[in-house]
Amino acid sequence: MSVAEGTKRFQAKRDAILAAAAEAINEQSAKGMTFADVARRVGLNTTSVTYYFKRKEDLAAAAFDHTIQTLLASLDDALEQATPQDRVARFLSITMARLSRVASGEEKPVAVLSDLRAMDDPMKGELLAGWRDVFRRTRSLFGPMPTRAHTDLNGARAHVLLENTFWLTAWIDRYEPDQYPRVEARLMDVFANGLAGPRAGWAPDLLDLTHGAPRSSRENFLLAATRLINELGYRGASVQRIASELNVTKGSFYHHLDAKDDLVTQCYVRSFATITEAQREADAMGGSHWHRLSSALATLLDIQFSEAGPLLRTTALSGLPVGVRQVMIDRSNRIARRFAGTISDSIAEGSCRAVDPLVASQALMALQNAAFDMRKWAGTMGRERAVALYASTVMFGMFDDRAIEG
Template sequence: MAPRGAAARSTDRFERKREAILDAATRILNRKGVKGLTLSDAAAAVDLSTTSVTYYFKRKDDLAAACIIRGVEALHDMAEQALAPATPSDRLHRLLTLYFERMRQTVAEDAAPLPVISDMRALSSPRREEASTAYGKLFRKVRQIFDTPDLAWMSRGRRTARTRMLLEQLFWAQTWLPKYDPEDYSRVRDRMHDILVHGVAAPGDTWTPQPIPMEELAAREGPELARETFLLAATRLINKRGYRGASVDKISAELNVTKGSFYHHNEAKDDLVVACFERTFEVMRRAQRLAMELPGNQWERLCACAAALAEFQLSEHGPLLRTSALTALPEQMRRQMVEHANRVSDRFASMISDGIAEGSIRPVDPVIAAQMLNATLNACADLGALVPDVRPKAAPAVFAKPMMMGVFLH
């Protein structure tokens, strides 16, 4: 029988090696998504054979799920610590502080990277359900930020919607935060906290968005309309089931067309994802253009644009493609789509900057505010699942207004 000390050392070695595999696999997962992760790549990253890695993780999905669940649990620990302060604002600031410190440690290689959580939809059963259970626990913990007597007026549905928006800010920040030096992360944190608590509204501003007809955002007629129908069906399946779950067979069945017809319009599935993203960005650009043509000041135009896109997400013309699909694309394609997303954000930044100059929007960091608005509108695609009884016309007030006016305001 082995001495107890030897058994403990063996367990320690096992855990260290397992953590090293998870660290390496998470970096691959963040670059290539669940679709691109392989056991052999993870093994090579830690100088092991693939057979040795299977001693820890039998299948690729076991490894991917372990990466995602470990990341979700790390975020849960942050949320647990963030609930110590008494006020919602201080709790939110604590959560952002812990998150950005983890981002700084990751850049300095003092901590393992956090995984792209949204890619859990690409897992297969039962790993997807296990990851979803862990995420649900995280979600409920973050929602406790709103649990104070002062916010008793806020319905469960509104707390749920605002929690989803807060989490999306963290997830999307992983995409744009690398533009900043780690020494500036504390400044970014403070700007984000300021925007989340106070919105971008100047004193005296009200949430009374001018309407933009949904038909103005959707494709018109003819070949454009036929392609829109095809891309919308694909978008809905990809958002619901992930890249792997939205197979060519399922997309074709949804539209009652043959696989041959699918490949007539799309050379490969990656091309279809790109086309869905391009449709998404075009709808957002169209909303921005229509809003900028409206009478009034920049605050009123920005509200109109945000409200129209939030409503579009839940309308018969929606949703837009979730950014979670980015991880399914090859790296070069993904960079191109992120550049498209950044151009949409840059236009929001221009609208915000012009509003600050004219006094209709309060002084905020327009670049950070624009990325946060982009993230909010993207996450609105989930609102129907989170708050099933919400109607498209109510979506702007439930989801976009908190970003514009402040998450703790009525």
């Protein structure tokens, strides 16, 4: 065998191992992935896998880096387009084409990045540097940033765009692959033009979901745990670390909850209940459906940006058992359908553009879910302005600069 042939075979085997690792990470999280499982997926023994990657952490880091490099290549391609709208459309098109190839079995999925923060240094630092590069390039899709206001708005746009492309994997399987081009067009329409009708403005009322009642000790427990899981990922937030953060013993932790999975489930139940309560309160308020939608969204973003928040990120889903994970996804989809109903009613009354309500509702789900990661960004300005800027990316579109003036 020639050196070139040997190198090609080595690379092909390494790529197959990385693809198998990505599947395992997406199903079980990086910490839950095992060499034995990866070896089984590619028809090798465990020793053969260790020939390519000495430690499990090395394999996980390589899988995460592959995702980052895939994103950077897609962004570089998109940046060759002339206008911000063309660049975003190209980036979305590349993403949808990859998802189509995955659906048809032509390509393996890349690893989701939800467990990246749970990695140990120095790998964590290197991967986070790569992620920051992804964010900066995504932000540059939207063009020059002559003022701090433009930088703030483009940062929000970049974050919402990335989160929507990540969130696609949670709901795109509801469509047949031949419908992917339609989904792409409808989602790009939301990105380009937003939901607002010609006369719709941004004047939400923040809803009081507590009704003045103090939080119980259990609610405080779940809130603190939610914050830690959001910051460190499901596996990174160990029981010991959660107990330490909450200033309780591990024994006390298990007195309240049977297991860590139970904790994450209860955090999701609390978060979904908060979102549903915002939707109900907005409906009970009456008025236009656009105002109800705006008020529910603004309230949820305000919670995500505040010290009283947050809601649990969907990044924790990968660590849950498959059955429990599906229950949580089903609940999320019911919430999305309620948003879709409000959007449909807004279209009927003329306050919302004629958009695909199901696709638009998933864009809203991605927006409010990911807002926790932008809390430091939000802390650099007034809360009301942060909520308005962030919400504008979907409510008024990603290329409307009026949010800067508002």
